[in-house]
Amino acid sequence: MATAATKAGAPERVDLQHHRYRIIAGKRGGACHAIAYLGMRKIEECSAPTVEEAVAALQELLDRRIEQLRAERTGSVPSxxxxxxxxxxxxxxxxxxxxxxxxxxxxxxxxxxxxxxxxxxxxxxxxxxxxxxxxxxxxxxxxxxxxxxxxxxxxxxxxxxxxxxxxxxxxxxxxxxxxxxxxxxxxxxxxxxxxxxxx
CATH class of the missing domain: 1.10.10 (Arc Repressor Mutant, subunit A)
Structure with missing residues (x-):
């Protein structure tokens, strides 16, 4: 995980991998946003009061997405x-x-x-x-x-x-x-x- 910290120690920008998704988060226009990418395609976005909260909310969404996709499997074979x-x-x-x-x-x-x-x-x-x-x-x-x-x-x-x-x-x-x-x-x-x- 790559981060750039503010003076208070909280990350200003976060770039991390979550399963097969890349998450980029940071402050923009006075709000904190986290965006998930699949390859080069934007697939989900969350906003929250802090970067950490935006990332956590997005990770929860992505985890649900993976659970939904896995529910479509035939036996153990991916859909x-x-x-x-x-x-x-x-x-x-x-x-x-x-x-x-x-x-x-x-x-x-x-x-x-x-x-x-x-x-x-x-x-x-x-x-x-x-x-x-x-x-x-x-x-x-x-x-x-x-x-x-x-x-x-x-x-x-x-x-x-x-x-x-x-x-x-x-x-x-x-x-x-x-x-x-x-x-x-x-x-x-x-x-x-x-x-x-x-x-």
Missing amino acids: EAEYDEALQVLQAEMTKQSMALLLLLIRLPDGAATLPELAHRLERSESAVLATAGRLGRRLGALLDFTPDPEGLDRTLAPLLVFAEIGQRDGKRPLALRLRPETLTPLRTIDQGDTLQRR
């Missing part, structure tokens, strides 16, 4: 709305390799491909693609507070279950990934934005 929020945050910090992997999957029929196909299209080794997918799965899982059942998978493959279903694990056929249905709409939105930016 499309939760994936949308987490992917908005992740989009700002994603490496080019992670973005390329997700955009390639969303552009393929059914959001599915084998590991050799992904490696070939991304011009990377299979182990490099798996490493990228693992980092992506771990970060997305942390944003969603979601650790899926590893289904007997090793540490390399288990994080992929956060955003994909894994098929063909019998050792005779190549590993295949299919995006979770809950990720499809949020990723199509990201893909449309990426396409517009490149024009």
